[in-house]
Amino acid sequence: MGATNPNRTGLLAVPAGLFVALFLLAPLALMFRYSLNRFAPGEMMEQALTLENYGKFLADGYYQGVLWTTLWTSGLATLICLVLGYPVAWFMARTTAPRLKSLLVIAIVVPLLMGNAVRSAAWMVVLGEKGMLAALVGALGLGERFGLLYTAPGVVIALVSVLLPFMIITLQSVLEGVSHSLEEAAMSLGASPRAAFVQVVLPLSLPGVLAGTSLCFILAMNAYATPVLVGGPQFHMMAPTVYQQVSKAMNWPFGAALAFVLMSVTLGLSIAANLLMQRRYRRWAE
């Protein structure tokens, strides 16, 4: 191929490539450059080529704690989404009742039409000490003033509610592609429905599990409205902390460095998960 036989379909990728370069890579490059500058109170920053912002992150336990909180909150929320979402996606992919299915799709998509901020605000109403949850717990006589607002469990619950639709829709589309006749083939060969699921459906749905998990994890790691509104002043995750540095402390270089740490960790974990999965299923998943 090469010069004698140019691959013309490659040209089709040019507009998208330009778009990515201009609107995604350029701001990233700019941010990275900022992260190497020096903080100068009063002005925006001072031109420099220094790693001291990254050094500050490594030296200051507070910011590592924020990253750690972000990681486990996101991991837990993603895991809960997977556990809750898989059966729903499975049901949607297999139901023979078309009405029920469209109803479920609507029920799952409609929340996406409202912004995260709106839904997180709604969770404040539910989880607060005078909220619906507290009223319910009180009515059952299980305790008084039971509130999850401004607590980690509250944030995880709210994150799950924000992310679950993404998980379900991703899993469903993959499970739809796993033909029911494969399960029947397994059963006719002596597999119980459980064995057919474990031996056939589950392995074939792993690409969907990976895609859904990556998507939810990335969204959770970068969540802003939910930790701010439901987590409150004492609960800190990375995205609000970046915002706080840039906009309140006016420390652009350190904010940029934090943003880069967040992005690298998220990207690194996602790539690692992909590689792991590919190694295991390289032969047929390609």
Next chain:
Amino acid sequence: MTEVVLDGVSKHYAEMVAVDRVSLRIPAGQFVALLGPSGCGKTTTLRMVAGFVDATQGRITIGGRDVTQLPPWRRNTGLVFQNYALFPHRTVAQNVGFGLQMRGIPRAEAAARVATALQRVKLQELADRLPKQLSGGQQQRVALARALVIEPDVLLLDEPLSNLDARLRLEMRTEIRALQRALELTAIFVTHDQEEAFAIADIVAVMHRGQVEQVGTPAEIYETPSTRFVAEFTGVHNLLPGRVTAPGRFETTDGLGLACTASRPLGSLLGVRPERLALLPAGATADNAVAGQVVSLAYLGAVAEAEVQLPSGPRLLARLPAHQAAVLAMGATVTLGWPASASLLLEDAHG
């Protein structure tokens, strides 16, 4: 070798009767074809035997064991799907070994049995390939090996050849038949292709609107179709209404006197297969001879089809050797003849 019996088996979907009181006894080691047009209930019947569809009524026994209430995984049937349904994430050998794995057969024994099964379908070299690296014919062989390796009580095949090209189809059906004979398996094969059914089966059950219309050997079905539907479905194109006036005599409603075999049961239709009609040279005689005008000619290669308009009204379709038909011209007057034994008497009642 296991006998399979369907006893008054029905399947109702709400108002829809998909299968209607089907009774069928399949002797051990016999190959039965369920033959019928689309929607007649063939697949539903087969899936009731496999256990994927619950019978609304009736009983199914496999080897004397009542399996009507058993789930598919306890029935020990070998099911071959039209779309193969191979597990895409498992190699050929792992696909074939699946049933043995589910039965907890020790690895060494399973490996040996998988190897034997692959040898039977001539795929031993491809054991480590993935399904997507195989041709359609090879995939169907894997599906067959996977169903055979578990030594099923009954082999169930739902149009297994319909995704293959014409040549491969012939090859595979011969192979399936040979394997079924060698392993002395009881088998049920679903198809809508009459030639395929006749070629592969010991017994053909012709289905129509959820019911079995006729059960018999291919020759019985061909020689003595018992209903108008079976006759038409198996290629009796020429049907002339009328009545039997005397033993061996049939008079059509438009006054044509025709000869038939006296011993056959009475009927209000006389049917003749296009391939039983012959072109009579001038002066030759036959039990039945009718003259008419050629109104259409179609050259099909080995044979040609000519439609002949009789003066009394009906048209007859004749399938003639192509070299004979070559001399025919549109509009020419010809005489068609057939022996009394080729006249089929049928009841007009439609299924």
